Amino acid sequence: MSILVNKDSRVIVQGITGQEGSFHGEQCALYGTQLVGGVTPGKGGQKALSMQVPVFDTVYAARQATACNVSLIFVPAAFAGDAILESMDAGMELIVCITEGIPTKDMLGVYDRIQKSNSRLIGPNCPGLLSPDEAKVGIMPGFIAKKGNVGIISKSGTLTYEAVDQLTQLGIGQSTCIGIGGDPIIGSKMDDLLSLFHADPETEALVLIGEIGGAMEIEAALCYAELTTKKPVVAFIAGETAPAGRRMGHAGAIISGADESAAAKKKFMRSKGIHVVDSPADIGKTMQALLA
Amino acid sequence: MKIHEFQAKEWLKQYGIPIQDGITVQDKAGIKSAIDKVAEELGSKAFIIKAQVHAGGRGKGGGVKFAANKEEALSLAHEILGMQLVTPQTGAEGRLVKKIMITEALDIDKEFYLAIALDRSKAMYSYIVSEAGGMDIEEVAQKTPEKIIRYSVNPAYGSALPAYQARLLAFRLRLDPKAQAFKDALKIFTKLYKLTLELDASLVEINPLVLTKAGRLIALDAKMNFDDNALYRQKQILAMRDLDEEDPDELAAQKYNLNFIKLKGNVGCMVNGAGLAMATMDIIKLKGGSPANFLDVGGTASSETVKNAFSIILADPNVKTILINIFGGIVRCDRVAQGVVDAQKSLARKVPIVLRLVGTNADIAKKIIDESGLSIISVQHLEEAANEAVQLANKG
Numbered sequence: 001m002s003i004l005v006n007k008d009s010r011v012i013v014q015g016i017t018g019q020e021g022s023f024h025g026e027q028c029a030l031y032g033t034q035l036v037g038g039v040t041p042g043k044g045g046q047k048a049l050s051m052q053v054p055v056f057d058t059v060y061a062a063r064q065a066t067a068c069n070v071s072l073i074f075v076p077a078a079f080a081g082d083a084i085l086e087s088m089d090a091g092m093e094l095i096v097c098i099t100e101g102i103p104t105k106d107m108l109g110v111y112d113r114i115q116k117s118n119s120r121l122i123g124p125n126c127p128g129l130l131s132p133d134e135a136k137v138g139i140m141p142g143f144i145a146k147k148g149n150v151g152i153i154s155k156s157g158t159l160t161y162e163a164v165d166q167l168t169q170l171g172i173g174q175s176t177c178i179g180i181g182g183d184p185i186i187g188s189k190m191d192d193l194l195s196l197f198h199a200d201p202e203t204e205a206l207v208l209i210g211e212i213g214g215a216m217e218i219e220a221a222l223c224y225a226e227l228t229t230k231k232p233v234v235a236f237i238a239g240e241t242a243p244a245g246r247r248m249g250h251a252g253a254i255i256s257g258a259d260e261s262a263a264a265k266k267k268f269m270r271s272k273g274i275h276v277v278d279s280p281a282d283i284g285k286t287m288q289a290l291l292a
Numbered sequence: 293m294k295i296h297e298f299q300a301k302e303w304l305k306q307y308g309i310p311i312q313d314g315i316t317v318q319d320k321a322g323i324k325s326a327i328d329k330v331a332e333e334l335g336s337k338a339f340i341i342k343a344q345v346h347a348g349g350r351g352k353g354g355g356v357k358f359a360a361n362k363e364e365a366l367s368l369a370h371e372i373l374g375m376q377l378v379t380p381q382t383g384a385e386g387r388l389v390k391k392i393m394i395t396e397a398l399d400i401d402k403e404f405y406l407a408i409a410l411d412r413s414k415a416m417y418s419y420i421v422s423e424a425g426g427m428d429i430e431e432v433a434q435k436t437p438e439k440i441i442r443y444s445v446n447p448a449y450g451s452a453l454p455a456y457q458a459r460l461l462a463f464r465l466r467l468d469p470k471a472q473a474f475k476d477a478l479k480i481f482t483k484l485y486k487l488t489l490e491l492d493a494s495l496v497e498i499n500p501l502v503l504t505k506a507g508r509l510i511a512l513d514a515k516m517n518f519d520d521n522a523l524y525r526q527k528q529i530l531a532m533r534d535l536d537e538e539d540p541d542e543l544a545a546q547k548y549n550l551n552f553i554k555l556k557g558n559v560g561c562m563v564n565g566a567g568l569a570m571a572t573m574d575i576i577k578l579k580g581g582s583p584a585n586f587l588d589v590g591g592t593a594s595s596e597t598v599k600n601a602f603s604i605i606l607a608d609p610n611v612k613t614i615l616i617n618i619f620g621g622i623v624r625c626d627r628v629a630q631g632v633v634d635a636q637k638s639l640a641r642k643v644p645i646v647l648r649l650v651g652t653n654a655d656i657a658k659k660i661i662d663e664s665g666l667s668i669i670s671v672q673h674l675e676e677a678a679n680e681a682v683q684l685a686n687k688g
Contacts (some may be wrong), residue, residue: 077521103522104410105492108447111415127621141621141651156567158619162674165619165650182566184412211567214412238570241577242586243555262574279578280571281675 001202002131002176003151003193004094004120005033009135010068013038014075014083016048016055021074024098024139025049028072031136036066059090072128072137073097080124081106088119095187096137097124107185114187121187127157127179140164140177148173150287151197153190154209155182155216159238159280163207166284172291175203182211190216191223198227205232205291207283208274210265212239217265221272232290233274236283237262293518295532296344298393300514304498307487309480311511312502314395316344323369326394327362336396339365343372344391346537348515349379349428355389358397369394390536398510403500404465405429405440406480408488410495416444417488419481421461425500426512441465451489453482476509491529492522541607548600550589557582558685560605560614560643562598564589564623572617575674581682584611589618598631599638606641613644615681617674620651629657633664644684645669648677 005011011028015021016038026049029035037054040046044057056062059071071092075083080099087095095114102124114121122129128138132147144161146168154160160179167174178193180186190208197203210217217237224233240262259265266276277286298316305311313334315326330336339362343355350356355377359365369392378386403425411418424432424439433440441464445453455478462477463469480501488496495517502512523530535543545552551566555573559581563569566588573583585605589597605611618628628649636642645668649657661670669684671677 078524101521103492103525104494104519105489105522108415108417112447139622144621144651154567156565156571158563158565158621159567159571161619161621161651162568162571184410185415209567211570216413219413236571238567238574241555241573241583242570243553279575279675280568281575281673281678 001200002134003196003200003203004122004176004178005070005129005131005135005137007032007034007134009070009094009137010034010036010066011070011072011135011137012036012059012062012066012068014059014071014073014087016040016053016074017043017046018074020098022049024074025072026051027139027142028136029053031142032133033135033137036068037062059086059092063090063092069093070137071095073099073124075099077101077103081110084110084121085113088114088117092119094120094122094137096122096126096128097187098126098128098139099123100125102183104184107183111185111187122178123181123186125183126181126186127160129176129178131176132174138179140179144168145177146173149175149202149204150207151175151200151203151205152177152207152209153193153197154179154207155211156209156238159209162280163209163236163283166281167207167287170284170288172284172287175200184214190220194220194223194233195227198229198231203231205287206234207287208233208235210235210237212237212242212262212265213260215260218268221269221274224274225272230273234283234286234290235269235274235276236280237265237269237276238280240278293520293523293529293533294346294537295516295518295529296346296391296534297342297514298344298391299532300516301511303487303491303516304511304514307483309483309487309511310476310508311514312340312395312398314340314342314393316391316393317369317373318391320370320373323373323394324366327365327369330394330396331362334396337361338397340395340397341365341368341372342393342395343375343377343389344393345377345382345387345389346534347377347379347381347387349381350377353377353379353382353386355379365394387537398502398512399505400502401505402503403512404503405432405499406484406501407495407497407499408484408493411444414444416447417485418445419443419461421465423465425502429499445485451486453485455482458482472507473503473509480509480511492519492526493517494519541604545587545604548597548604550587550597550601550604552604553586554608555583555585556610557584558610558612559681560584560608560611562587562589562601562605562614562616564618568617568619572615572674572678575678576615576682579678579682581678581685584608595627595631595634598628599635602635602639606639606643611643613646613681613684615677616645616647616649617677618649618651620649620654623651624653625649625651625657626653626660629660632668633660633666636664636666636668646671646677646681646684648672648674
């Protein structure tokens, strides 16, 4: 089984007539995702992609006509916050925002409202989700994944592919791979998804990929410590060698009271029973050993 | 993006927040008239000479000095303007001081700390205030965390800080509600919040915010960072960018849309994706090597991007070898391989290359490399790639 997206997900693409939206929309549909339509204001009534899916002016109209429940956003950064809110107000269950470069202030307002709604947001600035052999909602390369029982939660893009590839090479499949995004403000955090994966009976183990900055990995470790039945978690935190002071002002770290360095995060996660690897090349092997 | 103290103070002034005022000078010929003007217009007999560089800890490095009179100010200003300022944040090589601010000197009764920063965990802007102003706030946070007061503001309020929250902060700083300073504080807290939101700042810091002997609150120093993602709609902030404060190699990389940070090692790195780029640096270190740079060629690495990346990495004479690690999802490995081959033929300086291409069209890519006749070490696994690169670098 999988979480959040599966073969029954009915997906639309916001920005479907744009370059990114049309290319990746097509790729998702070719993977086997039920891509039922798209939205581009002013282009309602047209058809898009080689599959000739209908284009609507608004998300609301798309939902009425197609009963879609998942939206995939490729709208440019200046308008992406608005696109997320439109999907939320139309009642979409899952909103996946791939767009990179959304101003933080816009996301603060969006995050506040998403929290109070029934919609879940993944991203922004993320590669999206992939439930192997079921649905791809995003830009991950489908061919590296294999259906199975390991869930993946990652802040990164290509590093996620690296982890997925290592697992697949060892014959270990995945339930769902989720790229949560690297921005300061994102819709779904690690702890939240960690709980979702623990509630999924088919997910047996997890890979967590984090990096320097923020306190999300610490929060995930705290959440993990609270769980009554724990699934094994392998984690890698990128940025041990990244130069300090390149991050946003240290005042951010003072507020959260957390040490944002890779070393501090790794130490804390280990103390809560997470199998943290130092080398990114050891993610697959370590999982293999844990599942054996 | 960062701006200088004098620029941050211009913004504070524009938002009606009282500042320690002064004049900014770029060349030594302008020093004397600036001092005269500060004395005349601000009625100040003593002065502070402040180096304008983006690095923090200026005072510790001798970049901020008090002058009791005009003569002292003149000699100190000459000393600081043009000096190579070394602070805890500049590294040993220091930073050339190209601008100084000559300000009035104030009679200070008490110093506070005031900042607004993004709290990622709460997804809100937060105030940080403290009675332990004028000091390194990270040190205060570490040694006496009880002296730091944090307060978050719900984004639903827009850019208007509710009045009760401003009062709450002023009470926490133990200001007398009957005094002028209390009124000053309310105004400063409210306006600083408005400024932060309207300008898309990610950090605004006033350290110290001083209570003068005359009973007024004034911003003695100011530091501002802005959200790079919002610069497209903050043209006035963008116009304040000072390229002198940025690394020339990193600026060159930006022109090619490459994300590059120079480091001190000898293994050059060319990777797609920031996370994988950091992971590649980490594994080089684990294998006993040292990365020369962070370089993310981005999601659409083409033959042209690869060529540009080569020239930027090779501009660093320390680089002994280059490790190329590309995971082709959207990016096609054959295009990257072609870029590597083309670049190797056209570049003057050559170093050994370890190449790892995985994913889309990796097989075609391998063929291109094999048929090129170039001495490129082609590897399959990440660990192998790091081992090879480190060995080559340590040998050369």
